[in-house]
Amino acid sequence: MAEQRQRYNEEFKKQAVKYVQEQTKTLPEIAEEMNIPSGTLKNWMTKYRSFEHEPVASANP
Numbered sequence: 001m002a003e004q005r006q007r008y009n010e011e012f013k014k015q016a017v018k019y020v021q022e023q024t025k026t027l028p029e030i031a032e033e034m035n036i037p038s039g040t041l042k043n044w045m046t047k048y049r050s051f052e053h054e055p056v057a058s059a060n061p
Contacts, residue, residue, distance in 0.1 A: 008036075016041065017048040 008016075020030050020041065027045070031038035 006036075013044045014048050017044050020045060021049070 016034060016036070019034075020027065023030055025033075027041060028038045031041045034041070
């Protein structure tokens with residue numbers, strides 16, 4: 001029997017991407033924490049990512 005696919009609404013996806021951007025954890029760690037396949041979360045990052053919540057990288061290492 002086929003496994004039932006989980007459906008997520010647009011707001012959930014956007015909030016998940018925002019959460020990823022605010023964390024210092026790796027994408028696979030967050031995907032596991034949220035019980036979402038990391039590939040799915042990566043696709044959402046590509047589609048919904050905005051840079052307003054990410055820290056600006058310093059030019060000095």
